[in-house]
Amino acid sequence: MKIRVKRLPLTALRTFEAAARLGRFKDAAVELGVSPTTVSNQIRRLERDWSCRLFVRRPREVLLTDTGRSLGNVVRQAFASIARELENHAAASPKRVDLAVGPIFAARWLTPRLESFRQSLPSVELNVIGRPRITGPATMPAPIAVDWGDGDWPGLESAYLFSIRYAPVVSPRLARTLGGLSSPDDLVRFPVLHQHDRAEWSSWLELVGRPGLEFGSSTIISDANVVLQAAIEGQGVALAPFPFAQEELRAGRLLKPFAIELQPSRSYYLLTRPGARNRPEVARVADWLLAQTEQERHSRSGSARRNPGEEQSTCLSSRLSGSSPSSRPRGGSGSRRTPT
Numbered sequence: 630m631k632i633r634v635k636r637l638p639l640t641a642l643r644t645f646e647a648a649a650r651l652g653r654f655k656d657a658a659v660e661l662g663v664s665p666t667t668v669s670n671q672i673r674r675l676e677r678d679w680s681c682r683l684f685v686r687r688p689r690e691v692l693l694t695d696t697g698r699s700l701g702n703v704v705r706q707a708f709a710s711i712a713r714e715l716e717n718h719a720a721a722s723p724k725r726v727d728l729a730v731g732p733i734f735a736a737r738w739l740t741p742r743l744e745s746f747r748q749s750l751p752s753v754e755l756n757v758i759g760r761p762r763i764t765g766p767a768t769m770p771a772p773i774a775v776d777w778g779d780g781d782w783p784g785l786e787s788a789y790l791f792s793i794r795y796a797p798v799v800s801p802r803l804a805r806t807l808g809g810l811s812s813p814d815d816l817v818r819f820p821v822l823h824q825h826d827r828a829e830w831s832s833w834l835e836l837v838g839r840p841g842l843e844f845g846s847s848t849i850i851s852d853a854n855v856v857l858q859a860a861i862e863g864q865g866v867a868l869a870p871f872p873f874a875q876e877e878l879r880a881g882r883l884l885k886p887f888a889i890e891l892q893p894s895r896s897y898y899l900l901t902r903p904g905a906r907n908r909p910e911v912a913r914v915a916d917w918l919l920a921q922t923e924q925e926r927h928s929r930s931g932s933a934r935r936n937p938g939e940e941q942s943t944c945l946s947s948r949l950s951g952s953s954p955s956s957r958p959r960g961g962s963g964s965r966r967t968p969t
Contacts, residue, residue, distance in 0.1 A: 786905075822864065
């Protein structure tokens with residue numbers, strides 16, 4: 630007999646689904662927060678209205694009939710479909726992900742790519758926070774971070790992002806004022822900017838065959854962003870970390886007078902806590918960072934092939950150091966200290 634149902638009794642169907650799944654009215658009542666009598670009455674009403682028997686009732690148990698078993702499967706699938714649809718819509722609201730990075734990475738790499746991030750991951754709300762030096766899970770301030778090192782962080786998962794190179798940069802105005810920079814010896818006429826200490830400059834001078842060269846004047850600044858801004862303002866010649874300073878060269882705010890570059894042994898890595906990528910939004914942020922840096926590595930590689938001068942500077946660095954390109958100078962704190 631075909632039964633006409635003007636309106637589906639959703640509450641009673643939800644009660645029936647729980648009872649069919651759990652096999653006991655009492656357990657269904659506990660799950661739904663009602664009394665066993667309420668569960669029994671709602672199922673009796675379904676049986677009466679639909680003229681079908683859903684359960685065989687016995688003194689200490691209830692058993693599904695064939696009709697009840699069939700309807701139970703259909704109702705269970707229907708509620709599961711509704712739940713998935715609601716989850717999909719809920720997932721459309723932004724999911725917050727904390728990302729810990731250093732100041733120069735945040736300012737010079739991440740900030741120019743925020744629009745790309747928003748377009749790629751509109752469902753993720755990125756919360757960028759500062760980070761201390763990360764040594765392991767105890768110093769990891771977020772589920773995902775970017776840090777500088779050799780790839781070995783005990784207790785954390787790491788993935789290579791990119792390497793940096795140091796090269797002298799100077800503002801066009803300062804270069805004109807003091808007569809230009811055509812050889813490392815000309816640095817004695819220029820004020821020189823150091824980050825933290827004189828280690829990177831000492832390593833670079835060794836690389837170009839001028840160890841011990843005395844600068845006319847020096848200023849030591851701890852923050853790499855401030856060092857770079859001081860160079861842009863014409864306050865001195867700085868050893869800038871590339872690719873962070875690349876945009877300043879393209880815009881003409883800085884000049885790179887020498888092709889010779891210092892390659893530290895350490896690089897930037899993506900760090901995640903074990904299991905953090907089980908959260909889909911964290912996995913998407915990690916994948917975006919890896920994809921962006923891989924794409925840019927390929928882009929720089931293609932640019933080097935189109936511009937042999939860039940490859941020449943790498944080879945020149947290797948010859949001056951007496952090493953192969955894969956084992957460029959690693960000495961000095963420039964290979965140990967983060968540029969952030």
